[in-house]
Amino acid sequence: MRTKEGNKEQDILEAAIKIFAESGYHNAKIHKIAELAGVATGSVYVYYENKEMILLTIFAKLWDKLFLELKEIAESKDIDAVEKFDMMIDLLFDTFIQDPALAIVFVNEQNYLLQKSPEKFTLYYEKFLDLGxxxxxxxxxxxxxxxxxxxxxxxxxxxxxxxxxxHQWANNPDSVSLHHIRQNVKYFCKKGLLN
Amino acid sequence: MRTKEGNKEQDILEAAIKIFAESGYHNAKIHKIAELAGVATGSVYVYYENKEMILLTIFAKLWDKLFLELKEIAESKDIDAVEKFDMMIDLLFDTFIQDPALAIVFVNEQNYLLQKSPEKFTLYYEKFLDLGxxxxxxxxxxxxxxxxxxxxxxxxxxxxxxxxxxHQWANNPDSVSLHHIRQNVKYFCKKGLLN
DNA sequence: CCCTTTATTGAATCAATATTCAAAAATAAA
DNA sequence: TTTATTTTTGAATATTGATTCAATAAAGGG
Structure with missing residues (x-):
C-alpha cells in the first residue's frame, strides 16, 4: 500500500488558476500546470478527468463559496437592505482581492463555460444573482x-x-486600489438605487 | 487576367462573425467559416494572414466605427453633456442591435485579444473610453x-x-427588449451621475 | 524483508485543424 | 484563339498538445 503524498489535487488546481490566468484557458498547456504544481503530466489526469474538468472545478468551488456566503448575508434578519447591498459588494471584492489570478480566470472564462456546458453550472450562477x-x-x-x-x-x-x-485591477493591481474601486462602486450604485 | 468575383474578403469576415459567435473563437474551424462564406478553405488565407487576423480585423473595424461616431457626438457644441451621455449609450446599443452575433463576439473575445496582442488595439479601445x-x-x-x-x-x-x-440579450434576444434594457441603463446611470 | 496495493511517472500515441501550395479555372488582352 | 496573369481551390502537410498506459516507485501489512 502506498499513501498519497501532500495534496496534489489542490496543488494542481492552484497551479491551473495561475496558468489559466496567465495564458488563458485555451492557450494553457497541461504540462505547464503539472510543472508548476510539481507533479508529472500524467498525474493531472489521475485527479481530473480532463482539462475542462479542471476549469469546471475552479468555477464550481468559487460559485459555491460565493453563494453560501451571500445566502448568510441575505437571510440575516437584523441587517437592512442597504447594508446587505454593501456587504454583497464587499463579498465579491474580498473574494478576489485574495487571489487576483482567480479574478482573471473568472472574468475571462465564465462566458466560455456558460456557452460550453451551461447545464453544469448555470445553476450556481443564477442562484447567486437571485440572492442579489x-x-x-x-x-x-x-x-x-x-x-x-x-x-x-x-x-x-x-x-x-x-x-x-x-479584471482591470487584477491585471494591474498597482494602478488603483481595490478599496477605491469599491467605494466608488458602492456610492454610484446606491445613488442609482436609492429613492 | 482574372478579376475578383464578388467580395470574398467581406463574405469571409461576416461568416467569421457568425461562426465565432456560435462556437467561440477557439472552437471555430476555418473550414466552417469558408463553407459559410461560400469559398474554399484556402481562400481564407488569401485574404487573411491567419485566424487571429480575422478576429483582429473584426475588432479593428468595430472600434473604428464606434470611435468615429462617438467623436462626432462628443465634439458637438450644441448638445449638453447629459444628452451626449444618452447618445453614447444609444450608439452602443444601436451598433449591436443590428448584429447580435457581433455583440457576442465582442463580449466573448475582447479580453482574449487584449491579452494576446494589446499593442494592436488597446489604442482604439482606450480612445473610445477617453471620449466617454x-x-x-x-x-x-x-x-x-x-x-x-x-x-x-x-x-x-x-x-x-x-x-x-x-451579451445576455444577444444570446437570447427574445427574453427582453433591448429598448427596455437601454431605458433602465440610462435611468440608473444618470441617477448615479447627476447631482 | 517480501508482497500487495496504490500512487506516480513521462514518453509514446493520436487526433485535430491551421496552414501551405501546386494545380486548375477564369478572365482579359493581344 | 492563344497567352499571360490573377484568382480560387482543396487535398496534403505539419504541428501541436491533450490524453493514455505500461512501467516504476513508495508504503504498509504480514
Missing part, C-alpha cells in the same frame, strides 16, 4: 430603493460593471 | 454631474455593465 436580486427587492419593499428600476436587469448591470473593474 | 470620459467630465464642469465620482472608474463600470447586458 432578493436583497434589492427587499430594499424596494421597505421603500428605500427606487421602484422604477428593473431589478433583474440592474443586478446584471452591476455584476458586469464589477467584473470589468475586477 | 470627456463627456462625463464636461458634465462635471458644467455642474450637472456629481464630483464625488472617479470618472475613469465609472466609465469602466458602465461599460462593463452594458457589455454583460448586451
Amino acid at each position: 436580486e432578493a436583497i434589492v427587492n427587499e430594499g424596494i419593499s421597505n421603500g428605500v430603493f427606487n421602484t422604477k428600476i428593473d431589478v433583474k436587469m440592474i443586478r446584471s448591470f452591476i455584476f458586469g460593471g464589477m467584473r470589468l473593474l475586477l | 470620459e470627456a463627456i462625463v467630465n464636461e458634465g462635471i464642469s458644467n455642474g450637472v454631474f456629481n464630483t464625488k465620482i472617479d470618472v475613469k472608474m465609472i466609465r469602466s463600470f458602465i461599460f462593463g455593465g452594458m457589455r454583460l447586458l448586451l
Whole structure:
C-alpha cells in the first residue's frame, strides 16, 4: 500500500488558476500546470478527468463559496437592505482581492463555460444573482430603493460593471486600489438605487 | 487576367462573425467559416494572414466605427453633456442591435485579444473610453454631474455593465427588449451621475 | 524483508485543424 | 484563339498538445 503524498489535487488546481490566468484557458498547456504544481503530466489526469474538468472545478468551488456566503448575508434578519447591498459588494471584492489570478480566470472564462456546458453550472450562477436580486427587492419593499428600476436587469448591470473593474485591477493591481474601486462602486450604485 | 468575383474578403469576415459567435473563437474551424462564406478553405488565407487576423480585423473595424461616431457626438457644441451621455449609450446599443452575433463576439473575445496582442488595439479601445470620459467630465464642469465620482472608474463600470447586458440579450434576444434594457441603463446611470 | 496495493511517472500515441501550395479555372488582352 | 496573369481551390502537410498506459516507485501489512 502506498499513501498519497501532500495534496496534489489542490496543488494542481492552484497551479491551473495561475496558468489559466496567465495564458488563458485555451492557450494553457497541461504540462505547464503539472510543472508548476510539481507533479508529472500524467498525474493531472489521475485527479481530473480532463482539462475542462479542471476549469469546471475552479468555477464550481468559487460559485459555491460565493453563494453560501451571500445566502448568510441575505437571510440575516437584523441587517437592512442597504447594508446587505454593501456587504454583497464587499463579498465579491474580498473574494478576489485574495487571489487576483482567480479574478482573471473568472472574468475571462465564465462566458466560455456558460456557452460550453451551461447545464453544469448555470445553476450556481443564477442562484447567486437571485440572492442579489432578493436583497434589492427587499430594499424596494421597505421603500428605500427606487421602484422604477428593473431589478433583474440592474443586478446584471452591476455584476458586469464589477467584473470589468475586477479584471482591470487584477491585471494591474498597482494602478488603483481595490478599496477605491469599491467605494466608488458602492456610492454610484446606491445613488442609482436609492429613492 | 482574372478579376475578383464578388467580395470574398467581406463574405469571409461576416461568416467569421457568425461562426465565432456560435462556437467561440477557439472552437471555430476555418473550414466552417469558408463553407459559410461560400469559398474554399484556402481562400481564407488569401485574404487573411491567419485566424487571429480575422478576429483582429473584426475588432479593428468595430472600434473604428464606434470611435468615429462617438467623436462626432462628443465634439458637438450644441448638445449638453447629459444628452451626449444618452447618445453614447444609444450608439452602443444601436451598433449591436443590428448584429447580435457581433455583440457576442465582442463580449466573448475582447479580453482574449487584449491579452494576446494589446499593442494592436488597446489604442482604439482606450480612445473610445477617453471620449466617454470627456463627456462625463464636461458634465462635471458644467455642474450637472456629481464630483464625488472617479470618472475613469465609472466609465469602466458602465461599460462593463452594458457589455454583460448586451451579451445576455444577444444570446437570447427574445427574453427582453433591448429598448427596455437601454431605458433602465440610462435611468440608473444618470441617477448615479447627476447631482 | 517480501508482497500487495496504490500512487506516480513521462514518453509514446493520436487526433485535430491551421496552414501551405501546386494545380486548375477564369478572365482579359493581344 | 492563344497567352499571360490573377484568382480560387482543396487535398496534403505539419504541428501541436491533450490524453493514455505500461512501467516504476513508495508504503504498509504480514
